Amino acid sequence: MIPCVEASDEHRRPEGLDDTTVVGLGKLTEALERVERARGHLFEFHQLIGGADAKLDEVVEKLNRAGHHALADRIETELIGMNVLQGRWTFQVLEEFDGGYYAKFRELESTARDELASGRQHIYEAEMKERRRTPGAPGHEARPSLGPPDPRPRADPP
Numbered sequence: 001m002i003p004c005v006e007a008s009d010e011h012r013r014p015e016g017l018d019d020t021t022v023v024g025l026g027k028l029t030e031a032l033e034r035v036e037r038a039r040g041h042l043f044e045f046h047q048l049i050g051g052a053d054a055k056l057d058e059v060v061e062k063l064n065r066a067g068h069h070a071l072a073d074r075i076e077t078e079l080i081g082m083n084v085l086q087g088r089w090t091f092q093v094l095e096e097f098d099g100g101y102y103a104k105f106r107e108l109e110s111t112a113r114d115e116l117a118s119g120r121q122h123i124y125e126a127e128m129k130e131r132r133r134t135p136g137a138p139g140h141e142a143r144p145s146l147g148p149p150d151p152r153p154r155a156d157p158p
Contacts, residue, residue, distance in 0.1 A: 011126035014118045021116055026124030032109045039102060046090035056080045 013022060056075060063072035084090055113119050133140040 010120060011122055012120070013123050013127065014120065017117055017123070022124050022127070025112060025117055026122075028109050028112055029122065029124075032105055035102060035105050039097070042094060042097060046094055049084055049090045053080060 056079060060072045060076045060080070063069075063075070085093060088096070110119075113121060117123055130142070133142070135142075
């Protein structure tokens with residue numbers, strides 16, 4: 001791997017950190033990013049179920065108005081407010097996930113970075129960026145500039 005020469009210190013490989021460890025830390029962070037996405041889907045699930053449950057009030061009202069009282073009563077007593085999992089509404093599923101698996105995953109990913117890479121993040125990606133970018137080409141800067149990008153075309157040096 002090519003050490004990240006242009007990267008800021010926060011992304012530079014600490015002295016003595018080997019390639020295998022950099023790759024391993026990168027894979028661990030990638031796995032955490034997947035868990036973050038799964039957590040987002042869990043929030044989506046929470047909101048979709050909540051919205052569906054709220055919609056059932058209207059269903060019961062319409063069925064009662066149409067004279068389907070027995071079915072409306074069953075929906076109201078058997079489905080509205082029902083747990084989605086044994087003893088849990090979706091907010092409880094979220095809380096259990098956040099306090100258990102998610103918290104442990106974040107803790108261990110952070111511990112690994114702290115112990116192995118002085119807490120630095122995205123070393124693997126920073127080194128990949130350095131390998132793939134074209135130094136001096138517009139849009140291929142190593143770091144953000146202090147101001148907004150210059151919209152004028154860049155002149156070739158004389």
